[in-house]
Amino acid sequence: MTLRHFIDTQDYTKQELLDLIELTRKIKAADKQGCTPKLLQDASLAMIFEEPSTRTRVSFEVAMTELGGHALYLKPGEIHLGVRESMYDTAKVLSRMCDAIFARTLKHETITELAKYAEVPVINGLTDYNHPTQVVCDVLTMIEHMPAGKKLEDLRVTFIGDATNVLSSLMFICTRLGMHFTHAAPRKYQPPQTWLQIAQANCAESGGSLTITEDPVEAVREADFIYTDLWWWVGQEDEIPERRAAFMPKYQVNLQLFNKAPAHCQFMHCLPASRGVEATDEVMDHPRSIIFDQSENRLHTEKGLLVYLLYPRLKRPSQELQAYHRGQIEAFLHQIV
Ligand code: CP
Numbered sequence: 001m002t003l004r005h006f007i008d009t010q011d012y013t014k015q016e017l018l019d020l021i022e023l024t025r026k027i028k029a030a031d032k033q034g035c036t037p038k039l040l041q042d043a044s045l046a047m048i049f050e051e052p053s054t055r056t057r058v059s060f061e062v063a064m065t066e067l068g069g070h071a072l073y074l075k076p077g078e079i080h081l082g083v084r085e086s087m088y089d090t091a092k093v094l095s096r097m098c099d100a101i102f103a104r105t106l107k108h109e110t111i112t113e114l115a116k117y118a119e120v121p122v123i124n125g126l127t128d129y130n131h132p133t134q135v136v137c138d139v140l141t142m143i144e145h146m147p148a149g150k151k152l153e154d155l156r157v158t159f160i161g162d163a164t165n166v167l168s169s170l171m172f173i174c175t176r177l178g179m180h181f182t183h184a185a186p187r188k189y190q191p192p193q194t195w196l197q198i199a200q201a202n203c204a205e206s207g208g209s210l211t212i213t214e215d216p217v218e219a220v221r222e223a224d225f226i227y228t229d230l231w232w233w234v235g236q237e238d239e240i241p242e243r244r245a246a247f248m249p250k251y252q253v254n255l256q257l258f259n260k261a262p263a264h265c266q267f268m269h270c271l272p273a274s275r276g277v278e279a280t281d282e283v284m285d286h287p288r289s290i291i292f293d294q295s296e297n298r299l300h301t302e303k304g305l306l307v308y309l310l311y312p313r314l315k316r317p318s319q320e321l322q323a324y325h326r327g328q329i330e331a332f333l334h335q336i337v
Pocket of ligand 1: 053057126134270271
């Protein structure tokens with residue numbers, strides 16, 4: 001069986017991404033009736049976190065448990081990776097013991113190196129370049145909150161703020177799926193050409209569109225969804241005064257800006273948020289804010305992704321084969337103890 005990782009949504013076709021989302025919807029429907037099928041019975045997921053996490057860690061761990069498997073939280077400093085053991089050796093060892101490896105790494109190169117050596121699926125839980133599991137969840141959330149009379153290819157998504165790893169992934173998946181994506185930010189905080197070329201190539205194939213602007217009011221005028229993210233992240237503390245001055249108040253998603261969007265427009269944020277910075281409480285807690293539906297969907301999306309990647313790879317021995325091996329082992333045990 002071909003080994004597939006989940007490092008970048010660009011590695012998946014439009015149809016594969018839609019299949020993944022549809023699979024997630026079916027698993028979510030089962031979950032809502034209290035009957036999540038144990039599709040990953042006894043499977044193990046190794047989870048390496050080089051950075052803190054609430055949603056990603058909890059959603060992957062709970063997803064594995066509810067699917068009948070198990071997740072192991074592996075923290076730098078508590079495993080040998082990068083200190084006493086090479087990436088190659090760690091990838092080989094985890095591949096022998098676990099059915100998949102998840103990693104949140106500081107550098108994107110770390111996860112691509114891990115994937116190069118691993119013999120089981122590797123899942124990207126956020127790097128300095130992208131956050132693919134987040135944005136599959138985001139598209140699922142948009143589908144569930146689709147404005148009346150629209151279909152996926154009609155949707156207009158506007159991202160306001162810094163060109164973060166979430167921005168890159170959201171721009172890539174929306175343009176791949178044929179949606180209309182706008183990013184509003186000061187020029188210094190707009191995406192690099194390499195990212196724009198990927199999104200433009202997606203648009204050429206999908207019929208989607210890409211707009212980059214410095215004008216947030218124009219950017220939200222036709223938006224079905226407004227999305228924002230943190231203006232600074234761990235390691236950017238020295239840049240806080242400069243970044244605050246660049247974004248505030250023009251790019252803050254406050255009621256004044258939200259009211260410039262159509263009356264059906266909904267607000268999204270991947271969280272964690274700095275309330276009162278990139279978005280105000282009035283918008284975060286607005287009746288058209290869907291941030292907690294979005295958060296909950298991380299759990300359902302991780303289930304869909306884990307089943308998509310792992311279910312076809314798991315051995316499912318017959319009752320007869322299981323009884324045979326149990327009998328052999330128990331007979332030997334009776335001889336020796
Ligand atoms: N959105 C997201 O990835 O959240 P965490 O950093 O809490 O995992």
